[in-house]
Amino acid sequence: MFVRLRWLTLILLWTACTPSRAELVIANGPDVEVLDPQLANTTAAARLFQALFEGLTRLDPVSLEVLPGLAEFWEPNDSATTWRFQLRAGLRWSDGTPLTVADVRASWERLAAPATGASYADWMRDTRIEIDLPARELVIYFPRPMPLFDRMCAYHALAPIPAVLRAAAPGSSPQPLPCSGPFQLLERRIRQRIRVVRNPLSWRAASVALQSIDFLTIDSQFTALNLFLSGDVSYTPNVPSLAVPKLLEAHADIFSPEPQFATYFLRFHVNAPPFENRDLRLACTYAINREELAKQVGGGRQAAHTLVPELVKGYPKVPAPSFDPIQARKFLESAIVANGGPFGRLEYIYPSSELNRAVAEVLQQQWREVLGLEVALVNLESQSFRPLQRDLEYQISHSSWIGDYLDPLTFLELFHSKSSNNRTGFRDQHYDALLEDASAHPDAAARFELLAQAEVMLLEEAVVLPLLVDVSQELISPQLQGLPRNASGVIDWAALHFHNTAPAAPAPEK
Amino acid sequence: MSKRLLRRLLSLLVSILLVHAAAFMMVRATRGGPFDEERALAPQVQLALEQRFGFDDSLLVQYFHAVSGLFRGDFGPSLRYRDTQVSALLADALPISLALGGGALLLALLLGIPSGLLAASRRHRNAGALAITTSTFLLAIPNFVLAGLLVALFSFQLGWLPPAGFGSVRHLLLPWLCLALPLAAQISLLVHARTTETLNSASVRSAIAQGLSPQLLLRRYILRPSLTPVLAFLGPATAALLTGSLVIEQVFALPGLGTFFVQAALARDYTLALGVTVVYTALLGSCTLCADLLMARMDPRMEALS
Numbered sequence: 001m002f003v004r005l006r007w008l009t010l011i012l013l014w015t016a017c018t019p020s021r022a023e024l025v026i027a028n029g030p031d032v033e034v035l036d037p038q039l040a041n042t043t044a045a046a047r048l049f050q051a052l053f054e055g056l057t058r059l060d061p062v063s064l065e066v067l068p069g070l071a072e073f074w075e076p077n078d079s080a081t082t083w084r085f086q087l088r089a090g091l092r093w094s095d096g097t098p099l100t101v102a103d104v105r106a107s108w109e110r111l112a113a114p115a116t117g118a119s120y121a122d123w124m125r126d127t128r129i130e131i132d133l134p135a136r137e138l139v140i141y142f143p144r145p146m147p148l149f150d151r152m153c154a155y156h157a158l159a160p161i162p163a164v165l166r167a168a169a170p171g172s173s174p175q176p177l178p179c180s181g182p183f184q185l186l187e188r189r190i191r192q193r194i195r196v197v198r199n200p201l202s203w204r205a206a207s208v209a210l211q212s213i214d215f216l217t218i219d220s221q222f223t224a225l226n227l228f229l230s231g232d233v234s235y236t237p238n239v240p241s242l243a244v245p246k247l248l249e250a251h252a253d254i255f256s257p258e259p260q261f262a263t264y265f266l267r268f269h270v271n272a273p274p275f276e277n278r279d280l281r282l283a284c285t286y287a288i289n290r291e292e293l294a295k296q297v298g299g300g301r302q303a304a305h306t307l308v309p310e311l312v313k314g315y316p317k318v319p320a321p322s323f324d325p326i327q328a329r330k331f332l333e334s335a336i337v338a339n340g341g342p343f344g345r346l347e348y349i350y351p352s353s354e355l356n357r358a359v360a361e362v363l364q365q366q367w368r369e370v371l372g373l374e375v376a377l378v379n380l381e382s383q384s385f386r387p388l389q390r391d392l393e394y395q396i397s398h399s400s401w402i403g404d405y406l407d408p409l410t411f412l413e414l415f416h417s418k419s420s421n422n423r424t425g426f427r428d429q430h431y432d433a434l435l436e437d438a439s440a441h442p443d444a445a446a447r448f449e450l451l452a453q454a455e456v457m458l459l460e461e462a463v464v465l466p467l468l469v470d471v472s473q474e475l476i477s478p479q480l481q482g483l484p485r486n487a488s489g490v491i492d493w494a495a496l497h498f499h500n501t502a503p504a505a506p507a508p509e510k
Numbered sequence: 511m512s513k514r515l516l517r518r519l520l521s522l523l524v525s526i527l528l529v530h531a532a533a534f535m536m537v538r539a540t541r542g543g544p545f546d547e548e549r550a551l552a553p554q555v556q557l558a559l560e561q562r563f564g565f566d567d568s569l570l571v572q573y574f575h576a577v578s579g580l581f582r583g584d585f586g587p588s589l590r591y592r593d594t595q596v597s598a599l600l601a602d603a604l605p606i607s608l609a610l611g612g613g614a615l616l617l618a619l620l621l622g623i624p625s626g627l628l629a630a631s632r633r634h635r636n637a638g639a640l641a642i643t644t645s646t647f648l649l650a651i652p653n654f655v656l657a658g659l660l661v662a663l664f665s666f667q668l669g670w671l672p673p674a675g676f677g678s679v680r681h682l683l684l685p686w687l688c689l690a691l692p693l694a695a696q697i698s699l700l701v702h703a704r705t706t707e708t709l710n711s712a713s714v715r716s717a718i719a720q721g722l723s724p725q726l727l728l729r730r731y732i733l734r735p736s737l738t739p740v741l742a743f744l745g746p747a748t749a750a751l752l753t754g755s756l757v758i759e760q761v762f763a764l765p766g767l768g769t770f771f772v773q774a775a776l777a778r779d780y781t782l783a784l785g786v787t788v789v790y791t792a793l794l795g796s797c798t799l800c801a802d803l804l805m806a807r808m809d810p811r812m813e814a815l816s
Contacts, residue, residue, distance in 0.1 A: 033591045041549055114558040117592075119549045170562070171592035190591060190602060191765030192676055218674070219769065220760050226673035227763075230665055383542030383778045390550060400548075420550040 022195055022212035024480070024496065027224035027236040031191055031217045035173035036165060037156040038111050038118045043237070043402070043489060048215050049156035051183040051196050051493040054204075056085050056104065056153040056160075059490045061483075064406050066150050070099065070160065070180065070203070078442055080147040087136040092201045093162050093178035101131040101138040107160040108140070116170045120157040145439040147447065151405045154490075182208045182494035191217050202494075209482075209497035225475070234477035237489075241299040241355065244473065248300070253478055257300035257471035258485040261309055261403035263411065264301075264359065266348075266465040269392050271425030274343050279335035281462035284396070285321050286328035287370035288363060294468055296362050297355065304466040308408040308455060311487045314444060315408055316452045320459050320466070325370045332371050349378045350398035351385040359467065360398065389423050397423075400470070406488055408451045409435070415458055426463045515803075522795040526788055530580055533787040534573055537780050544589035544778040563589060576784060585785040590777045596785040599770065604789065606676070607766035610758070611751040613682060614689035615744075622694035623740065626701025627732075630709060642702065645695035657688045657761045674763040685762045689751060696747070697740055705736045738808060745801025749794040 029044040037049040056071035073086040091099040110116050112124035128141040142149075152158060162178040177185050182204050183196035194215045198208050216233065218224045224236040225243055239247060239255070247255040268275040268284075275281055290303035305320040321327075336342055348363065350356040360377045367373045375396070380388070389397045403410040413419060416435055417427045431454055438450035458464060476483050482495035545551055545559050560566050563586075564575060579585055585596035625645070629638035648656075664684060665673040675681050708714055714731050722730075756768035767786055774782035 031591075034593050036593065039592065041547065114552070114554040115562070117545075117551075117555055117559045117562070119547060119551050119555070121555050122552050125552075171587065173593035189765070190594065190599060191769065216675070216763070217765070218763050220763070223674045223761060223763050226661060226665065227675070230673050232672060232675065381776055383544075383546055383776060384540070385542075386546040386548070387542050390546070420552065423550075 022197075022214035023210050024212070024235075024498075025214040025216060025233045027218040027227055027233045028194075028215040029217075029224070029237055030219055032194060032215070034171065035177060035185070035188060036171070037159050037161060038107075038116060038120070039171065040156070041119050044215075046156055046489065047237070047491060048194060048196075049159065050181070050491055051213065052177075052179045052181045052185060053156055053159035053161065054181045054202070055155065055158055056087070057150050058492070059151075059154045059406075059488065061486055061490045061492045061495070064486055064488055064490060066154065069154065070104075071153075074150055074153075076147070076149070079440060080145040080149070080442070081142050082139060083142075083146070083149050084137060084139045085153075087138070088203055089136065091180070091203060093180055094184035094199045094201050095162075095176065095178040096201060097163075097178065099160065099180055100133060101136055102133060103160045103163065104138055105129045105131050106163070106166055108158070110161070110166050111157065118157065120155075123152065123158070144436075147439055147441075148405055148407050148409065151407065155404060183213060186212070193217060204494050208494045210493070213493065228475045228477075234480045235483065236475045237473070239473045239475060241297075244299050247475070251475075254475055255473075256485060257473055259302060259309060259311060259487060260470045260472055260489070261311055261406055261410075261487045262401065262470035263304050263307055263309055263466055264398070264400045264468040264470065265304070265307060266363075266467065267389065267394075267397045267399045267424045268463060268465070269394055269396075269425055270461075270463055271392065272395075274335075274339065274346065275395055277335045277338055278462060279331045279338065280343065281465075282321065283328045283331035283335055283371055284367060284373075285462050285465050286324045286331060288366055288465065288467070289323040290467060291323070292366070293359065293362050297358050297468065299355070299473065300471045302469045302471065304469045306455060307458060307464055307466050308411045309403075309469045309487070312406060312408055312448075315448045318452050318455045318459070321462075328370050332373075343373065346373060346375045346395055347378055348375050348396040348398070349380055349385060349388060349394045351382045352379050356398050363467075392423065392425055399423075399464070402470075403488070408448070408455065409438070412451055412454050412458070415463060424463050426458075426461070428457070428461075431457055518799050518802075522792070522799065525795055526791050527577075527580075529791045530577070530784060530788055531573070533784055534576055534780075537775065537778065537783050538569060538572075540778070542778055544780065546778070563587075580784075580788065585788075586781045588774075588779055588782045590774070590779040590782065596781045599782060600767070600785050600789055603765060603767045603770060606764060607752055607755065607768065610682065610685055610689065610755055610764060610766055611748065613686045614693065614751055615748055617686050617690035618693035618697055619740075621690065622697025623701055623737070625694070626698040627705055627728075627736070629698065629702040630705035638702075641698060645698045648691045648695035649699075651692075653688050653692065654757050654761060656691060657684070657758060660684050660687055661761075674761070676762075676764050681762070681764075685755075685758050685764060688758050688761075689755060693747060693751065696743070700739045700743060701736050704739050705732060708732050708735050734808060738805065741801055741805050741808060744804075745798040746794075748797040748801075749790075752790075752793050752797075 028047055030042065032040060032045045032048050034040055037053050040049065055069045056074065057066050058069040060067050070087055070091055071085040072088045074083060076083050087101055093099050108124050108129060111118050112121055112127065114121065126143045130139045131137065160180060164174045165177065168174045179185060179199055182199055182202045184199040186197045187195045195212060197212045198210065199205060202208065218227065221238050221240040225239050227233045228236045268281050270276055290305060294301050294303045305322055306318045308315065348360060350360050357379065364375050364377055367375050388394050401411060401414065412435060414421045415424065415426055415431065416422065417432050434450050434454040438447045441447040441450060472485050474485060479499045481497050481499055483491060545556055564572060583597060588594055588596050588599055591599060625641040629641040631638060661673045661684065664671045671684055672681055717727055717731050755766060756772055759766045759768040767789065770782060771786045774786055
């Protein structure tokens with residue numbers, strides 16, 4: 001009897017108790033699969049690692065300007081092939097051990113090593129690093145100009161990682177995991193949540209207002225929306241497209257889509273028939289009404305005529321083909337002449353998703369109406385789609401890219417002859433030279449001019465067909481302050497605070 | 511009996527080995543690999559990863575490693591959760607799936623059996639008709655629609671239960687209901703059909719004529735024959751509950767096995783896909799075996815037949 005009562009009490013207690021909540025709870029999207037900033041490359045992981053690991057620099061969430069992070073000073077040489085950084089004095093990991101330039105060097109060497117398995121290994125390819133421990137200085141030598149390296153240092157893949165993680169076998173996550181960011185890891189429950197708590201040893205500890213944050217794993221956007229509307233989470237990065245019109249109409253205070261540094265576009269396989277024919281590519285480009293596409297696809301996404309979203313200050317406006325049915329038919333006629341007859345059924349492959357299907361169906365309809373072309377749609381799951389695109393076993397394929405840093409180069413370098421992300425067969429020495437000259441150019445305006453010329457070339461050759469600029473679909477509780485929407489999804493977790501609590505003292509800036 | 515049980519256990523083991531071999535071949539034959547990402551890996555990085563996870567060995571050697579791992583209960587590290595062993599992922603997720611499926615099964619029995627008996631009873635014709643109509647409706651409605659309706663009612667209209675999440679029984683009540691209601695409907699219809707048949711049998715009519723009390727009648731003459739088809743149904747139904755809760759896990763953000771099952775296959779996480787397949791095969795086999803044993807206990811004719 002006593003045993004039964006004890007069980008009953010336990011069950012009642014479990015029923016009654018609600019798991020403890022962190023001060024801030026967010027729906028972070030898919031699971032962060034590896035607790036290693038060098039191996040993670042999803043936006044969900046980027047959000048978490050911005051809280052846990054600080055780079056030598058960081059980005060201002062409003063202006064996206066580069067700010068000092070762990071480094072208090074940095075400078076490139078004239079050709080931007082050498083960068084010198086000086087770390088702040090007294091930096092410590094969350095376990096109290098000193099964070100030095102030796103950590104930075106060892107981290108970057110690990111990132112470059114193929115055995116690590118990092119997708120950003122090429123950023124550190126063929127580099128040489130020298131350190132001066134007492135002076136807290138590090139100098140990195142690149143075999144090529146890297147004019148944006150200070151901006152890239154804000155990305156989590158380049159954040160220093162602790163010795164215990166470096167010493168562990170690649171892919172293993174030792175715990176406790178010392179952190180350098182405003183928060184440190186408290187608990188990880190796979191497919192449930194990751195809880196982080198304030199890191200008192202962060203150099204910005206005085207400016208951190210929140211004590212703890214839960215990053216919930218929520219795969220379904222509908223579930224994330226439900227949790228937000230019920231008040232269980234204060235932030236969700238994405239909402240279902242179906243909910244967007246209603247949110248715009250009724251919740252403009254918490255939902256305000258902002259253009260992101262991310263583009264949806266098409267790749268043409270330019271080395272094989274039928275799309276080796278430039279006129280056919282141009283016909284397909286001029287036949288697409290991107291404004292109509294954006295309207296039909298919805299979700300607040302905007303029409304894109306250029307590959308690089310028009311969000312980079314100082315980057316010139318690039319002339320690009322827009323919807324012109326007459327021009328489209330002219331190009332098709334000339335393509336048919338060159339082909340020796342009409343084109344048969346064309347094929348468009350896309351990775352399975354609700355949005356990609358909607359885009360594909362609108363494109364198919366527009367090509368049929370304007371050009372009379374029949375394009376078969378082939379829906380594939382992502383892991384089947386990627387090898388087909390990589391091995392150029394397609395005619396037209398859906399693509400998207402999120403800029404790693406706010407600069408046109410992050411999009412344009414995809415189509416460099418040597419890029420493993422090219423996936424079109426496009427090889428042009430003049431294009432490559434424009435990118436290389438741009439990187440070597442010390443003057444920002446002249447550099448942008450060269451990059452713009454490269455983009456014009458890409459669009460004139462119709463290697464790609466830009467479709468849509470992605471938008472942020474964040475829902476932010478009105479109580480949560482210090483979370484401005486920006487084009488790169490940058491969040492300064494240290495600056496977040498609730499409406500009824502005063503923000504912490506600003507961090508001393510050099 | 512013990513010989514028969516041993517034979518069944520051995521056949522379950524063979525089934526697991528066959529399913530494991532088939533799953534191994536199928537995941538490897540599918541195009542695309544675990545390291546195909548949107549941002550392509552440098553060739554030397556790709557090669558290093560393939561060497562680390564043993565993909566540079568022949569398929570036969572890889573299969574041998576997989577089978578020897580299976581006997582040790584070690585499926586190796588997940589290729590998606592590269593810092594976690596598959597066995598650790600399964601150990602975390604399995605209790606959640608068992609709690610979800612077990613709770614739903616219990617609820618389904620508690621709702622389905624009485625409503626089936628009530629529907630068959632001649633005294634409560636209206637209640638019976640209502641039970642049949644409700645059962646038909648619950649069988650027709652997809653579980654994600656049911657989930658949406660329940661969330662709208664209990665989370666947003668009444669504010670009693672959280673719309674998703676995991677951590678307490680409150681978080682499991684709606685998922686249990688979503689999984690249990692269609693199952694309860696099936697049980698109710700089964701019990702109703704068999705009870706109606708039993709009530710019309712000569713033995714029951716003679717017992718009624720002898721003036722047996724309704725409680726005694728129910729216990730001695732109706733309950734046992736009415737529950738036999740439910741038991742036969744329970745084996746596959748339990749397995750279906752445990753393996754088919756993917757949608758409910760997604761809707762309610764529950765970290766059970768169902769999500770792993772689909773995501774591992776889609777992400778070409780070979781080791782996790784094999785691990786989940788083996789666990790599901792073992793669950794399916796065990797549930798069917800338990801149901802057969804129970805059936806044999808309740809109805810000795812079944813044992814004689816088997």
